Amino acid sequence: MKSIQRLIAITLSAFPMLAFAGAGDSHGDEHKPKYGGVVVEVKEVQYELVAKADSLAIFIEDHGKKVGTKGASAKVTLLSGKDRTEATLVAAGDNKLEANGSFNVGKGTKVVAVVTLAGKPATSVRFTLK
Numbered sequence: 001m002k003s004i005q006r007l008i009a010i011t012l013s014a015f016p017m018l019a020f021a022g023a024g025d026s027h028g029d030e031h032k033p034k035y036g037g038v039v040v041e042v043k044e045v046q047y048e049l050v051a052k053a054d055s056l057a058i059f060i061e062d063h064g065k066k067v068g069t070k071g072a073s074a075k076v077t078l079l080s081g082k083d084r085t086e087a088t089l090v091a092a093g094d095n096k097l098e099a100n101g102s103f104n105v106g107k108g109t110k111v112v113a114v115v116t117l118a119g120k121p122a123t124s125v126r127f128t129l130k
Helices: 002-022
Strands: 038-042 045-052 055-062 073-080 083-091 096-100 110-116 123-128
Touching: 038 123, 045 110, 045 123, 055 073, 055 083, 055 110, 073 096
Parallel strands: none
Antiparallel strands: 038 045, 045 055, 055 096, 073 083, 073 110, 083 096, 110 123
16 A cells, blocks of 8 residues: 555656656747747747738748748738738748738738748648737
């Protein structure tokens, strides 16, 4: 009986150490915005949408590493109330796709992006602006 109690005590005492060990995991930082936008992860790739009244940008990273956007594009649909706006984003730097124009980007706006990286199938990414 004492050996079972000892096993239970050892097992329970290990749980706080396991929780602490995961605290330094780098995955926690991957979901935080780096560019001031909204981050969504799809298939272990992070997409950050930065939506402004005059521009839309999506930054793409895989486990904290920039994903090249050469030859990539995205079709974006913004849904705000009854308003629906579409835009095409094109490569604009290391890991950035961008479009300029006039956009309704108020709080609660839903954004659906279909991102196509060179040589890869399209990925659908859904954002809600905060």
